[in-house]
Amino acid sequence: MSEQLTGNSGKSSGTSTAQPCVIVIFGATGDLTARKLLPAIYNLSRENLLSKSTVVVGFARRPKTDEQFRQEMHDAVNQFSRCKPADETVWNDLAGRIYYHQSPFENADGYRSLARRLEQIDQKHGTQGRRLYYLSTSPAEFGVIIDHLGDAGLGNIDPFNARAWRRVIVEKPFGSNLDTARQLNNRINRTFDESQVFRIDHYLGKQTVQNLLVLRFANGIFEPIWNRRYVDHVQITVGETLGVEGRGGYFETAGTLRDMVQNHLMQLLTLIAMEPPVALDGDAIRDEKVRVLKSIPSYSTQQAAQWTVRGQYSQGENKGMPVKAYRDEERVSPQSTTETYAAVKLYINNWRWQGVPFYLRSGKQMKLQGSEVSIHFNSAPGVLFNTPGSGLARNVLTVRVQPNEGISLLMNAKRPGTVTQIVRAAMDFEYHEAFGSYSPEAYERLLLDAIIGDSTLFIRRDEVEGSWAIIDAIEEAWAANAVELAPYAPGSWGPPQADELLAHDGRAWDPLGGRL
Numbered sequence: 001m002s003e004q005l006t007g008n009s010g011k012s013s014g015t016s017t018a019q020p021c022v023i024v025i026f027g028a029t030g031d032l033t034a035r036k037l038l039p040a041i042y043n044l045s046r047e048n049l050l051s052k053s054t055v056v057v058g059f060a061r062r063p064k065t066d067e068q069f070r071q072e073m074h075d076a077v078n079q080f081s082r083c084k085p086a087d088e089t090v091w092n093d094l095a096g097r098i099y100y101h102q103s104p105f106e107n108a109d110g111y112r113s114l115a116r117r118l119e120q121i122d123q124k125h126g127t128q129g130r131r132l133y134y135l136s137t138s139p140a141e142f143g144v145i146i147d148h149l150g151d152a153g154l155g156n157i158d159p160f161n162a163r164a165w166r167r168v169i170v171e172k173p174f175g176s177n178l179d180t181a182r183q184l185n186n187r188i189n190r191t192f193d194e195s196q197v198f199r200i201d202h203y204l205g206k207q208t209v210q211n212l213l214v215l216r217f218a219n220g221i222f223e224p225i226w227n228r229r230y231v232d233h234v235q236i237t238v239g240e241t242l243g244v245e246g247r248g249g250y251f252e253t254a255g256t257l258r259d260m261v262q263n264h265l266m267q268l269l270t271l272i273a274m275e276p277p278v279a280l281d282g283d284a285i286r287d288e289k290v291r292v293l294k295s296i297p298s299y300s301t302q303q304a305a306q307w308t309v310r311g312q313y314s315q316g317e318n319k320g321m322p323v324k325a326y327r328d329e330e331r332v333s334p335q336s337t338t339e340t341y342a343a344v345k346l347y348i349n350n351w352r353w354q355g356v357p358f359y360l361r362s363g364k365q366m367k368l369q370g371s372e373v374s375i376h377f378n379s380a381p382g383v384l385f386n387t388p389g390s391g392l393a394r395n396v397l398t399v400r401v402q403p404n405e406g407i408s409l410l411m412n413a414k415r416p417g418t419v420t421q422i423v424r425a426a427m428d429f430e431y432h433e434a435f436g437s438y439s440p441e442a443y444e445r446l447l448l449d450a451i452i453g454d455s456t457l458f459i460r461r462d463e464v465e466g467s468w469a470i471i472d473a474i475e476e477a478w479a480a481n482a483v484e485l486a487p488y489a490p491g492s493w494g495p496p497q498a499d500e501l502l503a504h505d506g507r508a509w510d511p512l513g514g515r516l
Contacts, residue, residue, distance in 0.1 A: 020053035028058025129164030150191030205442025282455030293466030304477030
């Protein structure tokens with residue numbers, strides 16, 4: 001898929017060098033820029049996927065010279081790039097096109113001086129008015145930055161320059177509920193047309209997630225059985241072995257349901273459940289994802305009580321390391337009711353999925369780190385092999401998003417010997433073994449797609465709002481104390497109530513790994 005998708009520009013992602021532009025990174029002194037964005041830009045330059053005239057401008061509050069910023073980014077590439085240490089020839093060429101612009105985000109003069117500087121860069125490097133703005137800041141700054149870009153004339157496409165385009169990438173979280181998401185969308189759309197807005201979820205840049213569409217629609221053996229007639233249920237798991245890691249202040253306002261389920265897990269869900277799009281372009285694919293969200297009914301309070309679990313990790317240890325309780329973390333209330341674990345069951349009320357439960361779970365301080373989707377198919381008739389000790393089990397197709405990106409199919413097979421003993425066997429596929437090369441980082445693909453105008457892997461306004469409508473109904477029930485906050489031990493798979501959620505339906509969670 002990564003070699004074939006055609007975007008709005010009519011160019012295929014990854015097949016040719018992108019047009020020169022100026023990438024303006026707001027919040028350029030933050031961790032995301034150092035750990036992900038500049039290494040991604042360097043790797044794209046190294047592979048000749050960016051024009052030799054592409055320019056990077058860091059915009060942040062801290063006083064800094066161009067040379068200081070370049071040296072910091074050089075250190076970041078050497079530390080965090082997948083291709084390290086930096087090739088000095090490639091880096092030196094790129095470094096000459098890296099600049100720093102100091103200004104508070106709320107200062108209108110800073111944007112006016114940015115506009116003048118960008119005009120100078122256009123003349124010097126031939127970027128022709130093309131701009132990609134990346135909001136790598138606190139969500140509280142998103143609206144402020146967007147407003148000032150509009151006031152400084154930096155948002156709308158230049159009517160006197162037919163070659164110019166303006167696009168903005170917005171990081172998550174995108175709102176904290178449906179109302180705030182709508183407010184932010186309205187604010188952004190006053191300055192940028194929806195076609196110019198690229199809401200990013202880095203999970204969608206991962207190779208395995210992209211290949212979900214290829215797995216489904218390019219293989220004749222899967223799509224005919226990808227429906228309620230053959231699928232018993234679907235599980236989506238995102239597990240983290242770390243805690244809040246100094247982000248207690250943010251996490252107190254978010255929680256796992258908002259921080260992970262609303263975006264990462266719901267995006268995986270829509271790709272798994274969507275209908276075949278009419279074309280492999282951004283709008284066609286996102287149309288089908290939105291239809292999935294519209295087919296998920298809102299939870300009643302009673303359904304939330306029966307179909308959702310919320311948990312919070314207590315004191316203990318994980319992988320031999322001591323773990324303090326979430327309530328003892330910095331900037332966390334000692335009486336906090338914020339969930340660090342969430343599990344939900346939902347149904348998609350359409351022709352394909354009627355009656356098939358989807359189980360989603362995510363948590364911190366879990367036993368293993370990883371993200372995967374598993375499709376559990378209906379059991380074979382037990383007429384022939386339904387004997388004691390036969391071990392007959394459902395076939396399970398597991399897509400591992402991270403780590404060790406790949407696909408595994410569990411089957412029933414006869415153990416060698418004179419006795420018919422059925423055991424589970426795995427057909428396993430890993431990308432790095434199959435293709436002998438490292439996958440590009442998610443941000444490399446997403447940045448390149450934004451530059452060429454391919455919106456396929458980005459989230460549209462109605463997707464965001466559709467997802468929040470589902471999450472808000474759960475949050476309302478939780479706020480009314482319809483679901484008890486359950487403690488769980490670090491290094492476990494979450495609270496016992498999560499196991500009971502599936503056990504009530506005669507099912508059980510898969511261990512991460514998708515293997516035997």
